[in-house]
Amino acid sequence: MTTxxxxxxxxxxxxxxxxxxxxxxxxxxxxxxxxASTFPGAWEEAHRSILVPAFQRAxxxxxxxxxxxxxxxxxxxxxxxxxxxxxxxxxxxxxxxSVPQEEVFERIPVDRMPNVKDLPKKFVDPRGYSVFCSAQxxxxxxxxxxxxxxxxxxxxxxxxxxxxxxxxxxxxxxxTQAWMAEMAKLHGGSEENMEPAFQFVxxxxxxxxxxxxxxxxxxxxxxxxxxxxxxxxxxxxxxLRAKGVPIALARPDTGFVIIRxxxxxxxxxxxxxxxAAYVNASISPEVQTRMGDAPYYLVPTNSKVPFSKGLQQYAxxxxxxxxxxxxxxxxxxxxRIEYIDRFNREVKV
Numbered sequence: 630m631t632t633x634x635x636x637x638x639x640x641x642x643x644x645x646x647x648x649x650x651x652x653x654x655x656x657x658x659x660x661x662x663x664x665a666s667t668f669p670g671a672w673e674e675a676h677r678s679i680l681v682p683a684f685q686r687a688x689x690x691x692x693x694x695x696x697x698x699x700x701x702x703x704x705x706x707x708x709x710x711x712x713x714x715x716x717x718x719x720x721x722x723x724x725x726x727s728v729p730q731e732e733v734f735e736r737i738p739v740d741r742m743p744n745v746k747d748l749p750k751k752f753v754d755p756r757g758y759s760v761f762c763s764a765q766x767x768x769x770x771x772x773x774x775x776x777x778x779x780x781x782x783x784x785x786x787x788x789x790x791x792x793x794x795x796x797x798x799x800x801x802x803x804x805t806q807a808w809m810a811e812m813a814k815l816h817g818g819s820e821e822n823m824e825p826a827f828q829f830v831x832x833x834x835x836x837x838x839x840x841x842x843x844x845x846x847x848x849x850x851x852x853x854x855x856x857x858x859x860x861x862x863x864x865x866x867x868x869l870r871a872k873g874v875p876i877a878l879a880r881p882d883t884g885f886v887i888i889r890x891x892x893x894x895x896x897x898x899x900x901x902x903x904x905a906a907y908v909n910a911s912i913s914p915e916v917q918t919r920m921g922d923a924p925y926y927l928v929p930t931n932s933k934v935p936f937s938k939g940l941q942q943y944a945x946x947x948x949x950x951x952x953x954x955x956x957x958x959x960x961x962x963x964x965r966i967e968y969i970d971r972f973n974r975e976v977k978v
Contacts, residue, residue: 662691663716663903669696670845671868672719675925684910690903698802698843699724700969706733706895713897716904719762719911721803722889723958727965730758735894741902742909744931752889752930759891762911763920764928764950766878766943767807767886770851770861774875780858782882783812786833795836796856798847800972806965807888808860809972810956815883820961823968830976840978851876863943864925871924878943885943887928887953 667676673696681692697705699720706714707728736757739745745753745760752761769780775794780786786795798805809826816825839856841847848865850856852874866878892911894904910916917929922937928950929936936946944950961968 660691661689661900661903662693663898663900663907664693664695664714665904665907666702666715666718666720667694667696668719668845669698669843670848671862671865671925672696672927673845674868675864675920675927679919680907680911680916683913683916684907687910688903688906690906692907696845700801703728703733713895713899715895716898716900717907718893718895720759720891720893721765722761722891723803723806723956723961723965725759725891725893726958727962730756731896733893733896734758735896735898735901735904737894737908738901738905741905742912744909744912744914747914747931747933748912749930749932754891759893760908760912761889761930762892762908763890763917763930764887765890766863766928766950766953767804767811767860767888768863768943769879769881770859770866770876771879772851772854772857772875773877775857779877779879780881781879783815786836786858786860787829788836791836791858793836793838794857795833796839796841796847796850796859797830797833797837797976797978798841798844798860800969800976802843803888804844804860804862805972806961806968807886807956809968810961811883811886811954820957821964823964827971827975830972834976834978837978840976863940864927867924867926867939880943883954885953887950887955 667673676694681694684692702718702720703724737760748760771780800806809823810820812829813819813823813826816829818825839850841850844862844865847859847861848869851869852872863878866876869876892908894908898904912931914931914933917931917934920927921929921934921940923939926940928940
């Protein structure tokens with residue numbers, strides 16, 4: 630459990646990471662609208678093309694959608710000190726648990742969100758501060774034209790034949806946090822002892838040609854042909870494939886890693902009804918069916934939505950998905966800022 634001292638240090642760290650990005654609440658138009666966060670890249674595309682239109686049809690309101698990695702979103706919420714810069718936000722499970730929930734988020738108004746009844750209990754925060762809107766699968770993305778033999782292990786990222794061909798997203802994002810926690814556990818460490826993961830990355834650095842601020846930026850490098858192999862999400866790979874990029878996601882011999890994404894109503898929102906409607910739309914069968922299919926393949930959490938044929942290339946159903954590797958965020962989060970700072974100091978390309 631995070632101590633009060635650890636919480637204060639974490640909040641101070643978050644403000645330090647993102648306070649410079651805080652420029653007040655995103656501008657809203659004259660008509661009713663909300664401000665909401667999304668993730669850069671495929672998530673932003675999916676939200677703009679699927680979630681936002683569904684919300685607009687249901688409410689007639691607009692959305693000012695801002696793409697940001699979770700640590701930056703949280704830093705804005707913490708630095709705002711009660712003046713909500715967003716009305717609703719999407720985060721990953723790890724970052725969402727790294728701050729005192731009651732200080733940053735409103736309790737989910739389930740009486741205004743009819744789709745919550747279709748979520749299995751495990752996809753609703755028992756404390757009431759979030760609902761899980763999706764899950765993302767992490768594997769080894771690779772260019773199928775340039776790499777004819779699919780990688781089979783995380784250790785393949787150390788292969789000398791990939792010198793100057795590997796891409797890596799910064800540790801500020803949950804993708805690299807989850808992957809490094811996996812590397813630590815596979816090499817004798819844990820979420821509380823990440824030394825083996827940093828040693829693995831150190832060995833991998835001669836192969837790394839690019840370090841990007843987000844998974845979305847890493848996807849762009851695949852599209853531009855600047856990297857051929859990287860740790861990545863299934864949804865980014867599906868999006869790139871739909872754009873004609875020769876890419877696939879390999880399953881490591883130790884199994885895929887999975888992280889869950891959360892939707893929250895922000896503390897102090899002046900648009901509680903609209904924020905609730907936005908979160909409700911994110912877990913609706915309509916939105917999750919479309920986001921779970923090509924090109925995004927985002928794992929649905931609504932019990933009424935079956936896994937699409939494309940998603941079944943990774944997991945045939947929720948039962949198989951639950952066998953995938955996970956991160957114990959309660960153990961990782963107390964040292965999250967320390968790990969990110971170390972990564973930023975030591976990992977240079």
